[in-house]
Amino acid sequence: MLCVTDxxxxxxRRIVVAGVSGVGKTTLARRIAEITGIPHTEIDALFHGPDWTPRPAFVDDVRALVARDTWVTEWQYSDARPxxxxxxxxxxxxxxxxxxxxLPRVVARTVRRRLRRERxxxxxxxxxxRTFFTDPEHIVRWSFATRRKYRERIPALRRDLPVVRLRRRRDVERWVAGALTDTVR
Known part of the structure; x- marks a missing residue:
């Protein structure tokens, strides 16, 4: 496992950003895409159909995405991760x-999106x-319930895939300005 300074x-050329819901995966994936010039595909846009239903073409769309030479996306959804x-x-x-x-980030984002009725x-x-109290899969509850799962999933991957683990906001900034930027110079 690599750290911020490695x-x-x-x-x-093909990068996935992992983490619990609300941690900032999409934001970082967009930044990586900007710096590297690699196209970003937001995996939520492939997954969610109208009325929050999973799109039937999701897995086929992920297959088409990974067949490309270059891409950046988020590491989400059990069908897509492998x-x-x-x-x-x-x-x-x-x-x-x-x-x-x-937690503060996912709560603030959820409240902002709801109050602004962001599409x-x-x-x-x-x-x-109010669905926070009634929906067991509400995004804030989901984030809380799955917060430890990545600590089980990701260490098993490091045998086959380089993994950079970023543990603080300042580590993200240092990595983006350092190791990531150094690879595109």
């Missing part, structure tokens, strides 16, 4: 503190805030 073994890791050159793991970083993938909007 150089990357090679210039990555396809993504089989072709990825690098996995970046956002393992930020849950209580002080991720997300395929016209979806965040459900009413």
């Amino acid at each position: 150089p990357l073994p090679a210039r990555p 396809l993504l890791t089989a072709r990825a050159d690098l996995l970046v793991w956002l393992d930020l503190p849950f209580a002080t970083v991720t 997300l993938w395929n016209g979806n909007v965040e459900p009413p805030l």
